[in-house]
Structures are given as structure tokens and as C-alpha cells.
Amino acid sequence: xxxxxxxxxxxxxxxxxxxxxxxxxxxxxxxxxxxxxxxxxxxxxxxxxxxxxxxxxxxxxxxxxxxxxxxxxxxxxxxx
Amino acid sequence: xxxxxxxxxxxxxxxxxxxxxxxxxxxxxxxxxxxxxxxxxxxxxxxxxxxxxxxxxxxxxxxxxxxxxxxxxxxxxxxxxxxxxxxxxxxxxxxxxxxxxxxxxxx
Numbered sequence: 001x002x003x004x005x006x007x008x009x010x011x012x013x014x015x016x017x018x019x020x021x022x023x024x025x026x027x028x029x030x031x032x033x034x035x036x037x038x039x040x041x042x043x044x045x046x047x048x049x050x051x052x053x054x055x056x057x058x059x060x061x062x063x064x065x066x067x068x069x070x071x072x073x074x075x076x077x078x079x080x
Numbered sequence: 081x082x083x084x085x086x087x088x089x090x091x092x093x094x095x096x097x098x099x100x101x102x103x104x105x106x107x108x109x110x111x112x113x114x115x116x117x118x119x120x121x122x123x124x125x126x127x128x129x130x131x132x133x134x135x136x137x138x139x140x141x142x143x144x145x146x147x148x149x150x151x152x153x154x155x156x157x158x159x160x161x162x163x164x165x166x167x168x169x170x171x172x173x174x175x176x177x178x179x180x181x182x183x184x185x186x187x
Contacts (some may be wrong), residue, residue, distance in 0.1 A: 044145075044147075044159065044161055045160070047164070048147065049145055049164065051148050058149065064110070064111065068168070
């Protein structure tokens with residue numbers, strides 16, 4: 001069974017400088033992905049970057065992944 | 081017509097079209113159900129395509145927008161997003177604007 005930690009590692013390994021906060025039950029996962037390379041990209045492109053990092057795992061192991069993508073600046077604003 | 085051409089025709093002949101699992105009244109997946117609810121909350125009229133009824137479209141639509149998941153919303157032929165993006169756009173009002181602008185072009 002896929003754990004949230006698995007997905008965190010897969011994304012962080014393949015998407016440079018990203019940090020992932022994630023929880024889930026093995027079937028459904030909720031992730032917040034922060035990455036400086038999201039800057040200047042629209043939301044579709046940002047999500048595509050995360051899907052690209054997961055590659056074929058999206059077709060096989062991962063049934064349902066909800067995600068929110070943020071640049072470090074956006075994250076800092078939402079925490080402020 | 082190959083599958084890409086079929087999909088192109090679907091998204092271009094329907095102003096608002098949702099590719100989903102199941103139907104709006106009987107969604108077969110939580111994410112598709114959520115997308116339906118969001119569109120209905122916007123008062124949007126939309127066509128839907130049940131990808132579970134057509135394996136070629138189910139795979140083809142993932143290639144079409146380089147997007148590996150269902151549901152997928154298209155407005156005026158443009159890919160708008162999956163259920164997470166729809167929710168974000170709904171919460172900040174962007175989705176309502178996108179849907180309204182698609183209606184205005186018609187009138």
C-alpha cells in the first residue's frame with residue numbers, strides 16, 4: 001500500500017527544491033506542494049509538474065491525490 | 081475520425097463540457113461528484129462525457145491535455161482544470177467569471 005511518505009519522497013526527489021506536506025489513508029491523499037519553480041506558471045502547469053514528477057505512478061499506485069500548489073512566497077503569505 | 085479528433089470535436093461543439101466518471105446524477109467517483117456539484121453551484125449548464133463508457137476516450141483525454149486524472153473541465157475548447165483547480169477557482173470567483181464569459185460570447 002502507498003503511504004503518504006512514499007508520495008512525499010517521490011515528488012521531492014523528482015521536483016527540484018520542492019517540499020511536500022501530505023496526509024492520506026492509502027487510497028486518498030491530500031498534498032500541499034511548495035516549489036520555487038512554480039513561479040510564473042499557471043495552476044494547470046504547476047499541477048502538471050507534480051504529475052510529471054510522479055510519472056506512471058499516477059496511473060498505477062496512486063488512486064486519488066488532491067493537491068494544492070504554492071510558491072514559497074505564496075506559502076509565506078498564507079501563513080502570515 | 082481518430083480519438084484526438086473526436087475529443088477535439090466534443091470540446092469545441094460544447095461550450096462547457098465535463099469529462100467525468102459516471103453521470104452528473106450518478107457520479108462514480110468522489111472527485112467527479114465534487115466537480116458536478118461545483119458546476120451546479122455556479123448555475124452552469126454543461127455537457128458531460130462518461131469516460132467509463134468509452135475506454136478510448138478515457139485514455140485519450142489524459143493525453144489530450146497531458147493531464148492524468150479525471151474529471152477534466154473544458155470551456156470553449158480550453159482545458160480549465162481538474163477538481164482541485166475547479167474548487168480553488170470556485171472559492172475565489174474565477175470559475176464563475178470563466179463560465180459567465182463563455183455564455184456572453186454566445187449571446
